[in-house]
Amino acid sequence: MALTPDQQAEIAAARAVTAETARPTVPALEALLFHATPVLDHGFIRVIDYMGDDAAIVQAARVSYGRGTRRVSEDAGLIRYLMRHRHSTPFEMCEIKFHVKLPIFVARQWIRHRTANVNEYSARYSILDREFYIPAPAQLAAQSTVNRQGRGDVLEGEEAARVLHLLHDDATRAYDHYVDMLNENPDGTPRDPAKQGLARELARMNLTLNTYTQWYWKIDLHNLFHFLSLRADAHAQYEIRVYAEAMIEAVRAWVPIAAQAFEDYRLGAVTLSAQMLAVVQRMLAGEAVEQKASGLSAREWRELMAVLGR
Numbered sequence: 001m002a003l004t005p006d007q008q009a010e011i012a013a014a015r016a017v018t019a020e021t022a023r024p025t026v027p028a029l030e031a032l033l034f035h036a037t038p039v040l041d042h043g044f045i046r047v048i049d050y051m052g053d054d055a056a057i058v059q060a061a062r063v064s065y066g067r068g069t070r071r072v073s074e075d076a077g078l079i080r081y082l083m084r085h086r087h088s089t090p091f092e093m094c095e096i097k098f099h100v101k102l103p104i105f106v107a108r109q110w111i112r113h114r115t116a117n118v119n120e121y122s123a124r125y126s127i128l129d130r131e132f133y134i135p136a137p138a139q140l141a142a143q144s145t146v147n148r149q150g151r152g153d154v155l156e157g158e159e160a161a162r163v164l165h166l167l168h169d170d171a172t173r174a175y176d177h178y179v180d181m182l183n184e185n186p187d188g189t190p191r192d193p194a195k196q197g198l199a200r201e202l203a204r205m206n207l208t209l210n211t212y213t214q215w216y217w218k219i220d221l222h223n224l225f226h227f228l229s230l231r232a233d234a235h236a237q238y239e240i241r242v243y244a245e246a247m248i249e250a251v252r253a254w255v256p257i258a259a260q261a262f263e264d265y266r267l268g269a270v271t272l273s274a275q276m277l278a279v280v281q282r283m284l285a286g287e288a289v290e291q292k293a294s295g296l297s298a299r300e301w302r303e304l305m306a307v308l309g310r
């Protein structure tokens with residue numbers, strides 16, 4: 001992640017301005033505010049703003065006049081109860097806004113989450129930076145043979161080197177042609193004064209999907225937990241998972257009690273179907289259950305055994 005000196009100065013200036021407020025603030029999140037947490041090779045997340053805290057969840061749940069808090073243990077108990085029983089609206093009272101820099105192919109997965117407010121960097125209006133995601137060697141994996149949506153063993157040697165070369169070469173060439181078609185230098189002057197240059201909204205179609213884009217992304221805590229439960233999960237693609245993991249760190253600083261409840265009752269929890277529960281009950285009663293007589297498909301059986309660590 002290379003923030004320019006100008007960008008760093010803007011962040012420092014934003015951090016230097018403080019204001020008195022009667023609204024609740026969270027010192028641990030204030031300490032993170034505006035700072036860029038690096039993700040992947042050129043990406044980042046930054047918390048830009050937030051509303052509410054753990055107490056706001058309690059306050060909304062109790063529809064109280066004051067801060068709504070009682071003893072910390074009672075508040076934690078209530079938040080954990082709300083999370084356990086999917087009483088979700090009190091979590092919607094908290095909101096957070098991120099600035100995210102991410103490769104376009106990650107953005108395409110991310111944008112499927114419809115409950116956020118998004119404003120993306122305009123490549124009709126501005127020129128995208130010459131920055132491409134190139135996976136670290138440990139992430140350069142083959143197609144999984146058991147999971148069509150997953151990765152297998154890591155590529156090695158000459159094959160890995162060739163793939164890295166192709167990724168870099170194609171992205172660079174496409175970007176060079178993008179700039180060529182725009183006919184524009186970084187300072188806005190034409191590269192060739194005799195040419196008009198293609199419109200930015202058209203030239204961008206030539207870029208590779210590993211080119212970085214940026215957006216502001218605002219979401220309430222309930223829907224953020226939903227996003228994180230899908231994207232911080234082991235089944236999510238690595239390149240979006242690392243963003244989700246960085247966001248969880250921010251959420252821990254912001255609403256530590258709700259974040260713990262989320263990790264306990266959602267992220268670290270499993271859902272068993274009625275048939276799976278019946279199998280577990282039969283096992284607990286001492287019965288040696290086989291897949292064929294379990295009522296589960298072979299795949300469901302494998303998933304259950306993985307959950308049970310058998």
Ligand SMILES: Cc1cc2nc3c(=O)[nH]c(=O)nc-3n(C[C@H](O)[C@H](O)[C@H](O)COP(=O)(O)OP(=O)(O)OC[C@H]3O[C@@H](n4cnc5c(N)ncnc54)[C@H](O)[C@@H]3O)c2cc1C
Nearest residue numbers: 109111112113114115116149223226227230231235236237
């Ligand atoms: C591991 C993984 C693999 C995936 N593979 C694919 C794939 O192969 N192809 C593909 O197209 N997508 C794929 N997706 C995307 C997935 O299908 C969802 O689009 C994405 O995860 C967003 O989930 P969501 O709709 O629950 O989230 P959000 O859009 O954030 O919505 C949150 C919740 O709000 C409600 N909601 C929002 N909008 C509506 C609506 N219009 N109508 C009704 N309820 C609504 C729903 O309850 C929803 O769960 C994949 C996702 C994951 C995590």
